[in-house]
Amino acid sequence: MDAPREPLVVLEDADLGHGDRVVLPGLRLRLDRGERVALLGPSGAGKSTLLEALRTRLGDEAAWCPQHHGLVPGLAVYHNIYMGRLAEHSTLANLWNLVRPLRAPWAEVAELCDRLGLEGLMRRPVGQLSGGQRQRTAIGRALYQERSVFLGDEPVASVDPHQALRLLDLIEARHDTLVVALHQRELALSRFDRVWGLHDGRLVIDAPTDELDLADLDALYPDAGGAPPESPSGGEPAAPSFEALPCSRGRA
Numbered sequence: 001m002d003a004p005r006e007p008l009v010v011l012e013d014a015d016l017g018h019g020d021r022v023v024l025p026g027l028r029l030r031l032d033r034g035e036r037v038a039l040l041g042p043s044g045a046g047k048s049t050l051l052e053a054l055r056t057r058l059g060d061e062a063a064w065c066p067q068h069h070g071l072v073p074g075l076a077v078y079h080n081i082y083m084g085r086l087a088e089h090s091t092l093a094n095l096w097n098l099v100r101p102l103r104a105p106w107a108e109v110a111e112l113c114d115r116l117g118l119e120g121l122m123r124r125p126v127g128q129l130s131g132g133q134r135q136r137t138a139i140g141r142a143l144y145q146e147r148s149v150f151l152g153d154e155p156v157a158s159v160d161p162h163q164a165l166r167l168l169d170l171i172e173a174r175h176d177t178l179v180v181a182l183h184q185r186e187l188a189l190s191r192f193d194r195v196w197g198l199h200d201g202r203l204v205i206d207a208p209t210d211e212l213d214l215a216d217l218d219a220l221y222p223d224a225g226g227a228p229p230e231s232p233s234g235g236e237p238a239a240p241s242f243e244a245l246p247c248s249r250g251r252a
């Protein structure tokens with residue numbers, strides 16, 4: 001018999017949004033420790049909103065890799081990655097490290113940079129990096145936090161498919177629980193345990209990946225040719241129907 005799962009976050013009819021603006025009304029979901037969840041949905045569906053809410057609830061337990069990276073362009077790769085642990089050091093140590101990098105963190109960041117394919121770039125200002133190198137720097141900063149949960153908002157969006165797999169390997173090896181927003185449906189099915197699919201402010205898919213196929217995920221993206229259901233009247237395409245998906249069956 002499988003060991004019981006430890007719920008890390010449970011949302012019961014939560015209204016998530018920004019200020020007075022509710023984007024995801026009445027949301028119900030559960031994140032268990034040890035799960036690897038792919039978060040899918042078209043632009044504006046609410047992926048970042050949900051990740052922010054999880055981040056608030058998980059606090060220091062979660063490492064955070066935001067969509068727009070939040071890097072400081074004028075600072076070197078080393079300093080941007082070191083920022084992942086800024087709060088762990090005294091102000092004096094942080095100031096000293098800015099002028100003259102401390103030996104121990106330098107070695108730790110160098111080891112990470114090797115794994116991220118950023119070797120030789122530690123002293124380069126982030127503003128002089130390519131998009132993919134910036135993305136890997138942002139992942140490095142999240143990995144450097146050494147938390148048990150990784151929350152990533154499209155962390156593998158600007159890298160090639162081979163590199164995306166390598167980065168996911170690295171992220172998986174250092175976290176026991178993952179929630180990663182992404183648009184690569186094949187990756188979602190092959191590398192994650194569960195998919196959360198958002199559409200029109202609703203969680204329309206909440207199912208283990210072995211109960212889903214590409215067509216289920218494509219239905220989240222009707223504008224991108226994701227086979228929207230035919231309108232019965234032959235007019236405008238009908239809104240996608242997700243009623244038959246495993247989501248409606250909930251968790252075991």
Ligand SMILES: Nc1ncnc2c1ncn2[C@@H]1O[C@H](COP(=O)(O)OP(=O)(O)OP(=O)(O)O)[C@@H](O)[C@H]1O
Pocket residue numbers: 018021023041042043044045046047048049050067
């Ligand atoms: N700070 C904010 N204040 C008000 N509304 C916001 C704010 N941030 C996002 N929204 C709105 O919330 C909705 C969901 O946005 P969100 O960024 O969560 O979507 P997303 O699925 O992450 O999109 P994308 O794939 O484009 O990043 C959108 O309608 C967006 O305009």
